[in-house]
Each structure stands twice: as structure tokens, then as C-alpha cells.
Amino acid sequence: SDTQTFPEVDLPSQDVWSAVPPAPPHPDQFKLGPEALDPAARMRALDGLNAYLDYRRDHLLGYQVNEDMNAYRQDLSRFLTKHVNNIGDPFQDGGLKVNSKIAEQAVLNYFSTLWHGAAYDPRNRESIWGYVLSMGSTEGNMYALWNARDYLAGRRLLGEDGTDRPVLYQEPMIANVNPNAYKPIAFYSQDTHYSFAKAVRVLDLPTFSRYGREHYRDENPLGGPWPDEVPSEGGPEGKPSTYGPGSIDVAALAKLVEFFAGKGHPIIVSLNLGSTFKGAYDDVRQVADTLLPIFERHGLVDRVVEYEKGQSDRRRGFWIHVDGALGGSYLPFLRMAAENPKYDYHPPVPVPEFDFGLRSATPTVPSMDMVSSIVCSGHKWMGSPMLCGVVATKVKYQMQPPDNPEYIGSQDTTFAGSRNGFTPIVMWDHIAKNSYDRQVSLTTNAQRMAEYLEQKLLGLQAQKESTGKPAGWMWIDRTPLALTVRFRRPNSAIVAKWSLSTVSMLMEPGDPMSRRDLAHIFLMASATPEKIDAFISDLHADNAFDDHV
Numbered sequence: 001s002d003t004q005t006f007p008e009v010d011l012p013s014q015d016v017w018s019a020v021p022p023a024p025p026h027p028d029q030f031k032l033g034p035e036a037l038d039p040a041a042r043m044r045a046l047d048g049l050n051a052y053l054d055y056r057r058d059h060l061l062g063y064q065v066n067e068d069m070n071a072y073r074q075d076l077s078r079f080l081t082k083h084v085n086n087i088g089d090p091f092q093d094g095g096l097k098v099n100s101k102i103a104e105q106a107v108l109n110y111f112s113t114l115w116h117g118a119a120y121d122p123r124n125r126e127s128i129w130g131y132v133l134s135m136g137s138t139e140g141n142m143y144a145l146w147n148a149r150d151y152l153a154g155r156r157l158l159g160e161d162g163t164d165r166p167v168l169y170q171e172p173m174i175a176n177v178n179p180n181a182y183k184p185i186a187f188y189s190q191d192t193h194y195s196f197a198k199a200v201r202v203l204d205l206p207t208f209s210r211y212g213r214e215h216y217r218d219e220n221p222l223g224g225p226w227p228d229e230v231p232s233e234g235g236p237e238g239k240p241s242t243y244g245p246g247s248i249d250v251a252a253l254a255k256l257v258e259f260f261a262g263k264g265h266p267i268i269v270s271l272n273l274g275s276t277f278k279g280a281y282d283d284v285r286q287v288a289d290t291l292l293p294i295f296e297r298h299g300l301v302d303r304v305v306e307y308e309k310g311q312s313d314r315r316r317g318f319w320i321h322v323d324g325a326l327g328g329s330y331l332p333f334l335r336m337a338a339e340n341p342k343y344d345y346h347p348p349v350p351v352p353e354f355d356f357g358l359r360s361a362t363p364t365v366p367s368m369d370m371v372s373s374i375v376c377s378g379h380k381w382m383g384s385p386m387l388c389g390v391v392a393t394k395v396k397y398q399m400q401p402p403d404n405p406e407y408i409g410s411q412d413t414t415f416a417g418s419r420n421g422f423t424p425i426v427m428w429d430h431i432a433k434n435s436y437d438r439q440v441s442l443t444t445n446a447q448r449m450a451e452y453l454e455q456k457l458l459g460l461q462a463q464k465e466s467t468g469k470p471a472g473w474m475w476i477d478r479t480p481l482a483l484t485v486r487f488r489r490p491n492s493a494i495v496a497k498w499s500l501s502t503v504s505m506l507m508e509p510g511d512p513m514s515r516r517d518l519a520h521i522f523l524m525a526s527a528t529p530e531k532i533d534a535f536i537s538d539l540h541a542d543n544a545f546d547d548h549v
């Protein structure tokens with residue numbers, strides 16, 4: 001336990017669990033027009049919205065959000081008296097001096113160390129560059145896929161601008177030997193967050209599924225029609241992946257990657273570290289060790305990219321991205337807990353490796369760093385009143401930006417234009433208050449809360465079974481080390497009260513009789529035993545599962 005005292009969780013004093021939910025604000029109260037609102041009416045609207053959101057905050061269980069605002073109000077409200085904008089590169093001060101880049105740099109270097117990379121140094125191509133996101137991990141994932149696409153498409157790297165004309169998306173010389181040399185293909189599993197379907201659309205980056213259907217129609221190495229995404233691991237006794245843990249099927253991924261690498265394509269693989277519905281962790285170590293021999297076999301470990309006038313550079317032909325939206329910010333501490341006997345923490349399965357320190361080798365390829373980019377959200381595990389996060393890659397992968405806007409006094413190396421300057425301060429403050437030791441206790445406590453919830457649900461299920469419900473009636477399931485537990489969807493009132501996230505799943509694809517309506521709870525730092533008990537007591541009501549069979 002940490003000696004440092006911490007402010008109490010920033011929750012209202014009233015007894016929220018039995019309180020009647022405040023009415024949602026009425027749209028008429030918020031109608032805006034040519035005239036300013038009467039001051040009293042304006043405050044009534046804001047007061048009503050605030051009371052409503054306080055209640056919703058105190059009952060949020062269904063999403064990966066830590067609602068403990070950790071006294072940011074006391075310490076950081078002064079930064080709301082100015083517009084703070086980190087436009088441009090985080091490590092270049094730029095022309096807009098009202099920026100918090102000093103905090104952003106500290107946050108980035110903290111994650112570089114946490115993810116076993118070297119702190120940023122533009123002269124060290126292995127060091128870690130990144131920036132604090134103005135959206136959430138959707139922005140980070142989109143940026144990482146954009147970086148991967150252009151890196152593998154042979155576009156010019158940052159700093160390769162010694163040419164006699166502006167290097168704006170200069171194309172490489174198309175290798176006449178391999179017409180697919182600069183046509184990267186993206187792979188991600190069926191449990192991947194929907195932001196990837198959006199990102200590949202925005203970037204016009206072909207997935208193996210799209211490119212396979214368009215160019216290799218009847219050649220799916222898995223047999224049958226091309227699947228939309230890489231299959232996730234199957235369930236027990238050969239059951240489909242709907243019964244599975246939610247992690248990627250590495251053997252299936254290897255077959256698909258082998259096929260496209262064999263056709264000469266460079267490869268982009270995105271892996272989940274805390275998948276959206278099941279909280280599963282893809283086995284990054286197994287993927288890296290399995291794919292490296294394939295990359296080596298097809299000349300993707302080291303290749304020459306040639307430009308006109310005899311210019312060229314050497315780079316790899318593959319990119320592994322880790323979507324650590326959820327797990328990127330707490331798994332390092334779970335690993336510390338498992339590795340240091342002083343914490344007396346014994347995980348049920350090994351804590352996955354995933355970061356820049358992960359290296360693979362083959363008999364003929366010496367130790368090689370395998371992860372090219374990592375993302376994590378700040379508003380999930382850490383907790384933040386506004387969206388934020390970190391995207392990180394290595395200096396050696398940075399691309400020449402599309403333009404060079406002199407008027408911002410910095411290179412335009414990020415995704416956004418204006419960038420949030422408040423959230424780097426929030427992330428900095430969170431980190432400054434939470435030592436590694438404290439983080440270890442927070443993350444092991446979350447594991448205990450997940451186990452606590454699971455036991456409570458199993459107890460309720462036993463009661464249901466004793467009154468005639470079939471065995472396993474509540475469909476309770478938890479992937480090992482996941483921060484979420486999934487179970488039968490309760491009635492709509494309970495779903496709304498606790499902001500549960502729900503899905504309807506055909507457990508046997510194509511069989512409507514196998515439909516399960518499921519909900520899940522994420523055990524974030526703000527999911528206290530009192531909150532869990534209050535939720536469980538709602539499930540004991542006779543009608544708790546009424547409007548969903």
C-alpha cells in the first residue's frame with residue numbers, strides 16, 4: 001500500500017444507490033436561439049444536467065471508463081481559465097506558446113519507459129516518438145495504421161527531405177520484380193474494435209478480406225469464402241469463437257499472412273490488448289514468434305526502397321500495432337505485480353508481453369524488435385474528464401508529413417491540427433499522483449473486483465437454478481485476466497440504470513435459436529464493492545430479466 005494519502009473518490013455525498021434517478025434534462029430547457037437565456041433558466045438547465053450526470057456517473061458499470069476523477073477539479077480547474085493548444089509536434093515548442101508540451105513530453109517519456117522503449121531523442125532512430133491524442137484510441141489507431149500504410153508503401157521517411165523538391169508523398173520506384181511490394185495488407189481479428197473498420201475505410205487501406213475478395217477470389221487459405229476479419233480462437237470442445245476467449249487465432253492469422261506475404265505484399269497486423277466486449281488479450285509474443293519466420297521467408301525482414309536519382313533506404317516490410325486502448329495503461333503494472341514476490345500476486349495465466357521490448361529471432365535472423373506502434377486511452381483505465389490517450393512509435397518509422405506549415409512554427413507530425421492542451425496536464429497529474437506501487441495495487445484490486453463480481457453472479461445463478469432455471473442459465477463468462485465479466489442481459493431498466501453495454505450474439509452462426517442477449521461490466525478503478533453489491537441486489541428482483549428471454 002502507498003504511504004501517500006489520496007483524496008477520497010470524487011463522488012457526491014448523498015446515498016446514490018437507493019436514490020431515485022433524477023429526470024433526464026428536458027430538451028426545452030436547452031433550446032438555444034437568437035436571444036441569450038435568462039440567467040436563472042440557464043443555471044437551472046446546467047444544475048439539472050449536472051445532477052443527472054452525477055447520478056449516471058455513480059452508476060456507470062458497463063463501459064471501460066474510470067469515473068474516479070481523482071480530485072482533478074481541485075488541482076486542475078485553474079487550467080480552464082485559458083485555451084491551451086499543443087498544435088504541431090509535441091517535442092517542438094512551435095509558435096503557439098499557450099501550450100502544455102512540457103507535460104505532454106513527460107507523459108510520452110513515461111510511457112516510453114513503461115513500454116520498454118528509449119525516451120525520445122531525434123538522433124536515436126530506436127527511441128520512441130508519439131503524442132497525446134485529442135480524441136481517444138480511435139485517433140491513435142487511425143494514426144498508427146496511416147503510419148504503417150505509408151511506411152510500407154515506401155513513402156519518404158521524416159528527414160529524407162534532402163531532395164531538390166519538396167518531399168510531399170514522393171512515391172518509390174515501383175519494383176518491376178514484385179508489383180505488390182508497396183501494397184500493404186491489414187489484418188485484425190473479429191473481436192477488434194469497430195474503429196478499425198472505420199480507419200481502413202478512411203485510409204483506403206485494404207484488409208486481407210477486401211483484397212482477397214477482389215484479387216484472389218477463390219484462394220482463401222482457410223478454405224471457403226474470405227472471412228471479414230481474422231477468426232478469433234474457438235471455444236472449448238471445438239465450439240465456434242462466439243464461445244471463445246476473444247483472442248486472435250494465431251494459426252489462422254499465420255495462414256492468411258503467409259498467403260499475402262507469398263504474393264509479395266507487405267503486412268500490417270493489429271492486435272488487441274483488452275478487446276472491447278470480452279476484454280481479451282491477443283498473444284503478441286506468439287504472433288511475433290510465429291510471423292517472423294514467414295516475414296523472413298518472403299523478404300520482409302529487411303528490404304531496400306528505391307527512389308529516383310539512385311536514392312534509397314532500407315526498412316522492414318511488416319508492421320505490428322498493439323491496440324492497448326484499455327490494457328496498455330495497466331498491464332505493465334500487472335506484470336510488475338506478477339514478477340515481484342513482494343506483491344504476492346499470482347495470476348491465473350501469464351501476464352502477456354506486448355511492448356517495444358518484445359523481440360523475436362530465427363536461426364538466421366538475430367534478435368529483432370517486433371512491435372512498431374502502441375496506443376492507449378487516458379479516459380479508460382487512468383480516468384480523465386475528457387477524451388485522451390497516447391500513440392507511440394519509433395523515430396525510425398516516422399514519415400515525412402504531407403505538408404510543412406511554417407506558420408505553426410513546428411512540423412505537422414500528428415493527426416490533428418489544434419491539439420488538446422488540457423488532457424496532457426490531466427494525464428501528467430494522474431501519473432504524478434500514482435506511483436508504480438499504487439498502480440500495482442489499483443490493477444490487482446481490479447482483478448479482485450472482477451473475481452468478486454463473478455462469484456456474486458455465480459451465487460445468483462445457483463439460486464436461479466435451484467428454482468428451476470437450467471444449468472448455466474446466466475451465461476456467465478470471463479476471459480482470464482480480463483477486466484470484464486459477461487452475463488445474461490437484464491431488463492432494459494437495469495441496463496439503463498447501470499449503463500450496461502450489451503450485444504446479441506448467435507452462438508452458433510446462422511442459428512437463430514442459439515441467440516444470446518449478453519451484457520458486460522468493466523471493473524475499472526471506480527467499480528467499488530458497494531457499487532457491485534448495489535448492482536447485484538437489482539438482479540435479485542423477480543423481474544430483473546423479464547424483457548429478455
Ligand SMILES: COC(=O)[C@H](CCSC)/N=C/c1c(COP(=O)(O)O)cnc(C)c1O
Pocket residue numbers: 063064065135136137138139141193195272273274275276323325326377379380501
Ligand atoms: C463499447 O465500448 C467502446 O466502444 C469503448 C469506448 C467506450 S468506453 C470509453 N472502447 C473503445 C475502444 C477503442 C476506441 O477507443 P476510444 O476512441 O477511446 O473510444 C479502441 N480499441 C478498443 C479495444 C476499444 O475498446
